[in-house]
Amino acid sequence: MSAEGGHGAASVLFRALPQKTFSCLQDRDIADRLLKWSMQGRITAQAFSFDQQFKPYQKDEFLMAFFNDQSVNSSLKLLSASGQWTTLGSKVTKIEATVVPCTQISMTFFDRLYSEGIVRETGTIVKCYDDYYDDILIADELRKVLLLEDSDHYDVFTQLDRKEFLFCLFKHFCIGGTLCQFEDVVDPYLETTKAFYKDLVSVQKSPETKDIHIISTVFKVSAYNANGLCYPSSKSHLQTFAYLIVDPCKRHVNILYHCFGGSLFTN
Numbered sequence: 001m002s003a004e005g006g007h008g009a010a011s012v013l014f015r016a017l018p019q020k021t022f023s024c025l026q027d028r029d030i031a032d033r034l035l036k037w038s039m040q041g042r043i044t045a046q047a048f049s050f051d052q053q054f055k056p057y058q059k060d061e062f063l064m065a066f067f068n069d070q071s072v073n074s075s076l077k078l079l080s081a082s083g084q085w086t087t088l089g090s091k092v093t094k095i096e097a098t099v100v101p102c103t104q105i106s107m108t109f110f111d112r113l114y115s116e117g118i119v120r121e122t123g124t125i126v127k128c129y130d131d132y133y134d135d136i137l138i139a140d141e142l143r144k145v146l147l148l149e150d151s152d153h154y155d156v157f158t159q160l161d162r163k164e165f166l167f168c169l170f171k172h173f174c175i176g177g178t179l180c181q182f183e184d185v186v187d188p189y190l191e192t193t194k195a196f197y198k199d200l201v202s203v204q205k206s207p208e209t210k211d212i213h214i215i216s217t218v219f220k221v222s223a224y225n226a227n228g229l230c231y232p233s234s235k236s237h238l239q240t241f242a243y244l245i246v247d248p249c250k251r252h253v254n255i256l257y258h259c260f261g262g263s264l265f266t267n
Helices: 028-036 056-068 141-147 159-163 165-175 187-200
Strands: 014-016 043-050 077-079 085-087 094-100 127-133 136-140 203-205 212-214 217-225 228-231 241-247 252-258
Touching (some): 056 094, 056 241, 141 165, 165 187, 187 252
Antiparallel strands (some): 127 136, 217 228, 241 252
């Protein structure tokens, strides 16, 4: 897809919302956990507004307009190779975007971790013999079920479950950064996942049924410039990610960004 393509959404205008804060990133307990997991200072969230109706079938045009909007281009944060925060600041010529299913409205989604013996009733994560997935240490049944397809418990989560945004967040926090110190109990992972999910995703209550459903559309995005992959980083990694979450009612875009590496103390 070329930068010139998709005139349908070319006139969408975006505006950075620097005053928008995310309570998950203001929370002291979560900050301590992110530091322990080697993610602090490498993870950020930002908000932008847009001025037209969002049409999911025009996602390619919408995303291209987003990345090449002057307000976005000059304020969208990313980590440089030297570990400094910088902004995108270059013309994006190609976007890769995957729609991430986002239907879960309850943390009971993870109850199967207890019922299948991955986590004990007390919340303690069951240990296992050390293994590796790429350069990631696996020392317990939780990381095993998240990463190893030949794990005895892998089928506890279906392929569709594993695509859910809630699962993706949980997996990212469990794996962490380069020098991640793993938790012995599952609660910190669950609490952090819930806090981020609640902050990033928008819900609505049906007036008829009173049921709550999610109205956000979530994309996992990568962007390329004339030199190749430029966002979320020039290097791909399982733990380097950018999720773009669209609220069609408020006309807001939330971005969750993380770049794999060692913890940085300042954000």
